[in-house]
Amino acid sequence: xxxxxxxxxxxxxxxxxxxxxxxxxxxxxxxxxxxxxxxxxxxxxxxxxxxxxxxxxxxxxxxxxxxxxxxxxxxxxxxxxxxxxxxxxxxxxxxxxxxxxxxxxxxxxxxxxxxxxxxxxxxxxxxxxxxxxxxxxxxxxxxxxxxxxxxxxxxxxxxxxxxxxxxxxxxxxxxxxxxxxxxxxxxxxxxxxxxxxxxxxxxxxxxxxxxxxxxxxxxxxxxx
Numbered sequence: 117x118x119x120x121x122x123x124x125x126x127x128x129x130x131x132x133x134x135x136x137x138x139x140x141x142x143x144x145x146x147x148x149x150x151x152x153x154x155x156x157x158x159x160x161x162x163x164x165x166x167x168x169x170x171x172x173x174x175x176x177x178x179x180x181x182x183x184x185x186x187x188x189x190x191x192x193x194x195x196x197x198x199x200x201x202x203x204x205x206x207x208x209x210x211x212x213x214x215x216x217x218x219x220x221x222x223x224x225x226x227x228x229x230x231x232x233x234x235x236x237x238x239x240x241x242x243x244x245x246x247x248x249x250x251x252x253x254x255x256x257x258x259x260x261x262x263x264x265x266x267x268x269x270x271x272x273x274x275x276x277x278x279x280x281x282x283x284x285x286x287x288x289x290x291x292x293x294x295x296x297x298x299x300x301x302x303x304x305x306x307x308x309x310x311x312x313x314x315x316x317x318x319x320x321x322x323x324x325x326x327x328x329x330x331x332x333x334x335x336x337x338x339x340x
Contacts, residue, residue: 154286156286156309157308161304165303166300172187181271182276190298191300193293194260196254196289197289200240201233201243203231206286211271217267219265223249228248233246243280255291256304287306287308289306290304
């Protein structure tokens with residue numbers, strides 16, 4: 117009786133480990149291996165822009181093109197200030213020229229364009245590329261909160277995610293909106309991202325493999 121109870125417990129534990137392993141592997145599959153996300157967390161705004169994270173940057177490898185989606189959380193809007201070199205978003209890219217970059221025109225009433233230069237606003241470090249709102253007024257006068265979406269041809273995610281001289285990977289120029297009932301504080305300035313915030317699928321698969329192996333070992337032991 118006691119041996120049968122121990123075998124049932126062992127079998128149950130083995131099945132539990134196998135189920136856990138399958139869930140971990142499923143999570144690894146659910147997180148695309150060709151995508152990575154960065155949170156915008158470091159605050160360089162004059163007088164602070166509030167509580168981080170302020171938004172995120174998602175990069176997805178689509179064949180030989182990298183798709184980039186820059187999203188801001190409420191109450192933050194993209195602004196145009198000298199603190200960020202008048203660029204709504206700044207990044208670096210290896211082996212890329214402006215002609216490789218196309219920008220979705222989804223900011224209603226505004227025109228967004230890729231830009232190249234020597235950018236180093238407000239001590240966020242050196243950047244060679246930006247997305248500029250060519251029709252926006254300076255400051256928060258033409259702030260917009262639709263995502264900045266652009267595509268970099270003939271590139272990889274690694275080409276766009278190397279930290280700059282100060283360890284920053286991306287910078288967005290934002291306005292913490294206090295208009296229209298939003299609870300921002302009205303300040304503007306750059307916020308940056310430096311490290312990705314999602315686990316690599318390879319790490320999840322490694323964990324899942326280990327759990328699966330332990331489950332199989334326990335099941336085999338229970339059959340002895």
